[in-house]
Amino acid sequence: MSKRGIPAWWPRWRRFKDRATTAAIATGGSVVLLTIVLLFFFLVYEVTPLLREASATPMAPLEWPVSDSRWLSLDDYGDVAFQVSSDGTVGFTRLEDAKVLSRRELAPSKAALTTVAGEGAGSGALMLGFSDGSSRVIEPSYHYELTAPERRIQPVLGHPLGDLLLAGSKPVALSAVALDLHAGWLARQYADGQLELQRLGESVAERIDLGSQAPAKHLFLMDAGRWLVLLTEAGDYRVWPLSEGVIAEPVQGRLFADSDRLEAASVLQGGLSLIAASSAGHLNRYYVLQHGAVALGQRFDSGGARLHRLLPEPRRRGFLGFGDGVVQWHNAISGQRGLTADFGITSGAVLALSPRADLLVALDEAGALRRWSLDNPHPEVSLRSLWQEVWYEGYEAPALVYQSSASSNDYEPKFSLTPLAFGTLKAAFYAMVFAAPLAICGAIYTAFFMSPALRRRVKPLVELMEALPTVILGFLAGLWLAPLVEDHLADLITVLLVLPGGVLVFSLCWALLPASWRERMPAGWHAVVLLPVLLALVWLGLELGGSVESVLFDGDARRWFAQELGLAYDQRNAIVVGIAMGFAVIPTIFSIAEDAIYSVPRHLADGSLALGATPWQTLTGVVLPTASPGVFSALMIGFGRALGETMIVLMATGNTPIMEFNPFEGLRSLAANIAVEVPEAEVQSTHYRILFLAAFVLFLFTFVLNSLAELVRQRLRSRYGTL
Numbered sequence: 001m002s003k004r005g006i007p008a009w010w011p012r013w014r015r016f017k018d019r020a021t022t023a024a025i026a027t028g029g030s031v032v033l034l035t036i037v038l039l040f041f042f043l044v045y046e047v048t049p050l051l052r053e054a055s056a057t058p059m060a061p062l063e064w065p066v067s068d069s070r071w072l073s074l075d076d077y078g079d080v081a082f083q084v085s086s087d088g089t090v091g092f093t094r095l096e097d098a099k100v101l102s103r104r105e106l107a108p109s110k111a112a113l114t115t116v117a118g119e120g121a122g123s124g125a126l127m128l129g130f131s132d133g134s135s136r137v138i139e140p141s142y143h144y145e146l147t148a149p150e151r152r153i154q155p156v157l158g159h160p161l162g163d164l165l166l167a168g169s170k171p172v173a174l175s176a177v178a179l180d181l182h183a184g185w186l187a188r189q190y191a192d193g194q195l196e197l198q199r200l201g202e203s204v205a206e207r208i209d210l211g212s213q214a215p216a217k218h219l220f221l222m223d224a225g226r227w228l229v230l231l232t233e234a235g236d237y238r239v240w241p242l243s244e245g246v247i248a249e250p251v252q253g254r255l256f257a258d259s260d261r262l263e264a265a266s267v268l269q270g271g272l273s274l275i276a277a278s279s280a281g282h283l284n285r286y287y288v289l290q291h292g293a294v295a296l297g298q299r300f301d302s303g304g305a306r307l308h309r310l311l312p313e314p315r316r317r318g319f320l321g322f323g324d325g326v327v328q329w330h331n332a333i334s335g336q337r338g339l340t341a342d343f344g345i346t347s348g349a350v351l352a353l354s355p356r357a358d359l360l361v362a363l364d365e366a367g368a369l370r371r372w373s374l375d376n377p378h379p380e381v382s383l384r385s386l387w388q389e390v391w392y393e394g395y396e397a398p399a400l401v402y403q404s405s406a407s408s409n410d411y412e413p414k415f416s417l418t419p420l421a422f423g424t425l426k427a428a429f430y431a432m433v434f435a436a437p438l439a440i441c442g443a444i445y446t447a448f449f450m451s452p453a454l455r456r457r458v459k460p461l462v463e464l465m466e467a468l469p470t471v472i473l474g475f476l477a478g479l480w481l482a483p484l485v486e487d488h489l490a491d492l493i494t495v496l497l498v499l500p501g502g503v504l505v506f507s508l509c510w511a512l513l514p515a516s517w518r519e520r521m522p523a524g525w526h527a528v529v530l531l532p533v534l535l536a537l538v539w540l541g542l543e544l545g546g547s548v549e550s551v552l553f554d555g556d557a558r559r560w561f562a563q564e565l566g567l568a569y570d571q572r573n574a575i576v577v578g579i580a581m582g583f584a585v586i587p588t589i590f591s592i593a594e595d596a597i598y599s600v601p602r603h604l605a606d607g608s609l610a611l612g613a614t615p616w617q618t619l620t621g622v623v624l625p626t627a628s629p630g631v632f633s634a635l636m637i638g639f640g641r642a643l644g645e646t647m648i649v650l651m652a653t654g655n656t657p658i659m660e661f662n663p664f665e666g667l668r669s670l671a672a673n674i675a676v677e678v679p680e681a682e683v684q685s686t687h688y689r690i691l692f693l694a695a696f697v698l699f700l701f702t703f704v705l706n707s708l709a710e711l712v713r714q715r716l717r718s719r720y721g722t723l
Contacts, residue, residue: 028043043699046692054329054376055339056360057166062098066091067367071116071126072352077143078359080153081352082140085675087112088130090138092155095361098369102154108134108165116437117219125160127177127186133168135188136159137177161200170194174216178225178271185225185242189216197228197240197247206247208240218265223272227288231255235262235278254284266310268317268332270412273297273395275319275332277307277649283321285332287393297391300330302339308347317412318379322351329374333390333413334382343372378686386417386693402657402685404667404677415690417697419657421453423667424698427649428642430578430663431585435642436635438582439589443634448588448605448619451524459594466587475650477580482652485579489569490557491545492589495538502537504529560666569664572608572654581648581684589638596630597623629716640702646671670698 023380071084080101084090090109107113107130113127125139139160145152160179170190178185184200195208218231226246228240236254241248257260260278267274273296274286285298305328307321317332322345329339345351348364360372384390389398393412401414442462448456448502485492510529521529553560561567600623608618624631646669654666655676674691681688 010429016562028154028593036439036543037660039287040699043692043696045123045688046075047696048377050381050659050686050693051376052687053539054345054374055373056327056341057373059371059373060368060369062095064363064367065093065098065100066371067363070113072361072363073118073140073363074352074354074359075153075155075354076144076357077151077153078354079151080155081362082144082155084116084126084128084668088128090140092140095369095371098286099579102157102442104157106136106138108132114172115175118176119179119221122222122226122297125177125179126331128174129172129175129188131171133170133172133190135166135168135172135175135186136168137179137186148525166198168196170189171236171469176219176228177377177462178219178221180224182378185221185228187221187228195230197242203435217262219275220265220267221271222267222274222288227261227292228286228374229238229274229294231262231265231276232523233262234439235260236700237294239288240617241292248292251294253294255286256280258619264307264310264321266312266319268319272412273332275310275312275315275695277302277310277321281306283307283330283378287391289396289494291550298335302328303340309351310395311353313353313357316357316379318376318699320351320353320356320360327380327696329376331390334385335381335390336379336382338376338379343370345370364419367401370625377684378689380413380686381690382413384413388418390414390416400659402673404681404690415686415687417670417690417694418692419659420668420670420673421429421697421701422659423649423657424669424671424701426574426661426667427577427581427645427653428639430574431645432579432635434582436583438594439638440631440635441584442586443590443593443597443631444529444619444624447594448522448623449615452454453524454527454557455533459591463587463591464494465583467589468584469644471647471651473580473584476578476646477648477652481580485570485576486558486569488542488545490549490553491542492502493557494548495541497548498541498544499534499537500531502540503530506533524617531551558664567662570656571653572652572667573664574663574665574667577649578663580644580652581642584645584648585638587641588641589634592634592637593627593631595632596627599630600626632716633709635712636683636713640705644671644698645669646675670701674698 045631051682062326066085069083070084070086073082074080079095081093081095082586083093084721087105087538088104088111089105091100091103106128111130111132111134112129117127117129119125119127126140128136139158141158142157143154145154153326162527166186168188168190170192172188173191174189176187179200179699181251186197186198186200190196193209193234196207197568202666203436210495215233216230219337220229222229226242228237228242231358236252238250238252240250255276256278260280260282263277263279265274265276268285272287274288275283276286277283281302281304283300283302284296285300286294289295302321305323305326307323307328310319311322311323314320319330319332321328321330325342325346327339327341327343327346328337330337345362346364352361353359357376358374362370384420392401392414395401400416400418402416403411403414405411426445446458450458468579476653499549516576518564549555549557558569599647604622605618608622609615613621649667649669650672653668653672655668655672656666657673658665676693678691682693
């Protein structure tokens with residue numbers, strides 16, 4: 001026992017507790033920093049595959065049993081090939097050992113195969129044209145039995161029109177087919193230049209005289225038979241609109257400059273856009289517009305290579321271009337060339353690409369089947385497709401669009417993150433417009449003007465708002481506040497106009513009262529008097545709302561905004577989000593700012609007042625500059641909270657990824673998009689990794705914002721810390 005009555009072991013115990021507390025705090029902080037770093041690298045790990053370049057790996061060639069071929073296609077897994085020979089024989093062959101599974105003769109007697117046309121990009125129905133003018137429509141398909149560890153494939157040759165041989169007059173030079181559940185079209189051009197078009201279900205075919213034009217090179221039925229497109233060797237096009245069985249007059253034009261000739265053309269998966277290569281090395285994408293004209297939508301960098309053949313991917317908006325042994329792999333969405341390699345493929349080889357675009361085969365004239373394993377999992381992603389305007393199919397102009405899925409498998413993926421980033425900033429902006437003035441002004445009054453007794457009641461009450469779950473705020477905003485604002489938009493505007501003016505008028509009246517009356521009010525309790533006035537002003541604004549709407553907005557505020565200012569009104573919009581998210585952000589900003597202002601040493605304010613400054617001068621000249629680092633931190637933390645808010649934005653907006661600053665329209669934020677789409681995204685797919693990229697962008701938003709806020713806070717602290 002020491003002389004002062006303190007046990008001898010007590011100092012050692014206190015030092016132990018200090019060191020243990022310091023170690024615990026340091027460990028906790030290190031764990032937090034380590035978690036953030038690990039989260040950063042995890043997001044980078046998930047996003048990095050989006051940047052991986054395409055690759056091709058040669059496989060062992062096969063001796064093919066039937067070397068004569070006009071058409072070749074593969075099944076989903078690249079196990080079985082379907083082949084059409086020049087003599088009209090079709091069959092299935094297994095790629096593993098080049099074993100013929102089945103073969104069948106489809107050509108009429110003494111007729112040779114003259115043309116083969118596919119309905120889709122390497123899949124769907126095929127139309128065979130023969131030298132006697134007849135045609136036949138077939139459709140290869142595959143039935144799978146997946147029993148571990150084997151996968152059994154049963155190839156089936158279907159006949160969509162039955163085993164029907166379509167009669168003709170002259171040898172078929174070009175053909176095209178488009179089938180759907182209800183109808184379809186068949187198009188044939190004969191050797192004499194006559195074009196025959198027949199709608200399924202009708203017995204009479206319509207003939208079109210093409211006249212004296214350059215020889216036709218390609219014939220396509222696009223958009224499920226909506227357009228008949230004919231391309232000539234000179235690069236001219238004719239487009240016939242087909243609607244309800246009526247063949248309209250064709251729209252004519254040129255694809256390239258006058259000196260350019262058409263080298264190769266193909267229709268991309270979905271049948272809505274056309275790829276064409278010219279003799280001068282140009283490679284373009286074209287769209288058929290509503291009136292039938294062909295518009296140039298995109299130029300690809302072919303490096304000046306002259307491509308003789310274009311092979312579209314069956315399930316994506318990509319294609320392979322072949323020319324003089326060189327293979328180029330392009331994607332129509334990203335616009336980038338993912339692969340350029342010399343495969344040594346001869347011009348007479350028959351090519352096929354598997355539906356998953358992971359296997360390319362080439363059957364040369366000598367009967368050797370060469371194979372390449374392809375890897376290009378995310379070709380749609382590039383800086384251009386993520387952040388710049390892209391001209392998508394069906395759009396009149398390039399646009400910033402996010403649409404990860406659609407009702408049809410033929411849709412074109414749209415992964416622009418710009419609307420999502422814009423929506424995130426828009427939601428945070430309107431939340432701060434609502435929350436920042438209320439929170440900062442409330443913090444100033446509570447910390448500097450309010451009496452201590454009233455402050456002890458008000459501050460915990462405001463901070464208690466932060467305990468309210470955001471899902472509850474989102475639920476109330478979506479189901480109660482949004483319809484309320486829609487029905488009382490003019491009333492809300494009137495309240496916003498009446499409140500400031502009413503408070504100024506009341507303040508003037510209060511200042512004109514005799515000093516003896518005003519002195520009866522205890523210092524710091526003026527808010528108690530002002531509260532009934534605010535309630536009365538809100539009631540007055542609601543009562544005057546109808547009259548204001550009649551006078552200023554011609555009886556309908558929403559219609560007036562739409563007609564006069566062009567501001568469309570959606571029920572769940574940025575105003576609703578700003579109000580709801582503002583209530584979630586106010587406690588955070590208020591608490592931090594109030595603590596910063598209240599922590600300003602009292603002697604600074606007392607010294608200013610003693611020198612004759614008014615309380616307002618003391619606040620603006622001494623207290624706020626000293627507390628400015630904390631107030632700025634409060635605003636930045638509140639803004640960061642608004643950027644990452646999920647449930648309120650998810651429930652209080654229409655989740656429409658649009659680029660409109662209109663406060664009366666909805667939005668979609670990065671956080672809300674992740675919450676909506678992660679449960680239904682296929683693991684490791686492009687959509688899946690795009691969502692991780694969205695999370696990474698949100699992470700960078702908050703990281704950069706907090707870093708800048710810390711730099712500004714440090715500068716403010718160094719400037720005003722000596723006061």
